[in-house]
Amino acid sequence: MEYVTGAFAVAGAALIALAGLGVVRLGDLYARMHAATKASTLGIGLVAVAGALGIDGGAAAVLLAAVLIFVTAPSAAHLIGRAAYRAEGIDVHLQGHDDLRQLFDPSDDADS
Amino acid sequence: MNRLVRVALILAVWLALWSEVSVANVLSGLALAGVIVLGFDTWSHGPLILRPLRAVRFAAFFAYLLVLSTWAVVRTVVAPRDRVHTGILAVPLHGCSDAVATLIADAITLTPGTLTLEVRREPLTLYVHALDTRDLDSIRRDVRRLEVLAVRAFGDAGAIEGLAVDDTTAWRQP
Numbered sequence: 001m002e003y004v005t006g007a008f009a010v011a012g013a014a015l016i017a018l019a020g021l022g023v024v025r026l027g028d029l030y031a032r033m034h035a036a037t038k039a040s041t042l043g044i045g046l047v048a049v050a051g052a053l054g055i056d057g058g059a060a061a062v063l064l065a066a067v068l069i070f071v072t073a074p075s076a077a078h079l080i081g082r083a084a085y086r087a088e089g090i091d092v093h094l095q096g097h098d099d100l101r102q103l104f105d106p107s108d109d110a111d112s
Numbered sequence: 113m114n115r116l117v118r119v120a121l122i123l124a125v126w127l128a129l130w131s132e133v134s135v136a137n138v139l140s141g142l143a144l145a146g147v148i149v150l151g152f153d154t155w156s157h158g159p160l161i162l163r164p165l166r167a168v169r170f171a172a173f174f175a176y177l178l179v180l181s182t183w184a185v186v187r188t189v190v191a192p193r194d195r196v197h198t199g200i201l202a203v204p205l206h207g208c209s210d211a212v213a214t215l216i217a218d219a220i221t222l223t224p225g226t227l228t229l230e231v232r233r234e235p236l237t238l239y240v241h242a243l244d245t246r247d248l249d250s251i252r253r254d255v256r257r258l259e260v261l262a263v264r265a266f267g268d269a270g271a272i273e274g275l276a277v278d279d280t281t282a283w284r285q286p
Binding site: 061071103 | 125127128129130131132178179181182185186188189190192199202217218219221222224225227228229230231232239241243245248
């Protein structure tokens with residue numbers, strides 16, 4: 001049982017570390033956010049499972065914390081993403097398709 | 113009925129925080145839930161709807177996608193690829209309540225290659241950042257699948273009717 005708990009904790013911590021590495025290594029803001037939101041959310045989930053298995057009587061509180069992370073992490077990412085699109089001078093590295101542009105440029109068919 | 117569900121939810125969170133079911137905890141939780149539900153009646157997202165089996169299906173699909181997307185992130189971090197095709201696309205939703213739209217937006221952020229950046233009403237549209245926009249239709253299909261599963265689990269009758277409004281073959285052009 002200890003080994004199972006340990007395996008969850010190590011796997012979760014490794015994912016969080018990789019997410020942090022991604023924030024350093026990837027080139028632009030949105031790619032970094034992809035790394036930070038997805039990998040660290042699953043990582044925290046795994047650490048929470050380890051906590052629930054390993055902490056006597058604390059399982060419900062730890063799992064509640066994990067649920068709150070799952071609900072709030074995407075909302076935080078959403079706000080950062082919105083702000084980054086509006087701010088000037090941030091490299092968002094958009095080279096493909098962009099449907100959002102027309103919302104900010106009224107001359108470009110805004111009411112479609 | 114709606115209020116009873118909310119009292120039950122608040123009580124569940126309260127008990128989880130204490131990590132102990134005792135008479136004192138249940139009574140204090142009920143008192144707190146009563147104050148919150150009666151005193152701060154700000155729930156404006158329509159009725160709470162939950163179809164348990166459909167919800168489990170949504171949760172299972174969501175967990176599967178979360179693992180997939182984490183794997184994709186790990187691969188990208190270890191060996192960064194060219195990112196010359198990142199972009200943003202508009203994805204319309206039909207007749208979802210605010211709560212269900214929030215759930216879908218959250219799920220998109222935690223699934224492979226996509227990130228919700230912006231939400232607009234009238235028409236209800238999510239703007240999704242994608243790491244690879246070479247195949248727009250496949251991204252739309254993935255989002256559509258999440259929408260269908262979420263609405264079937266938590267949507268009201270109007271939202272379920274909205275599912276029939278279009279499918280991927282007749283996608284409304286942004």
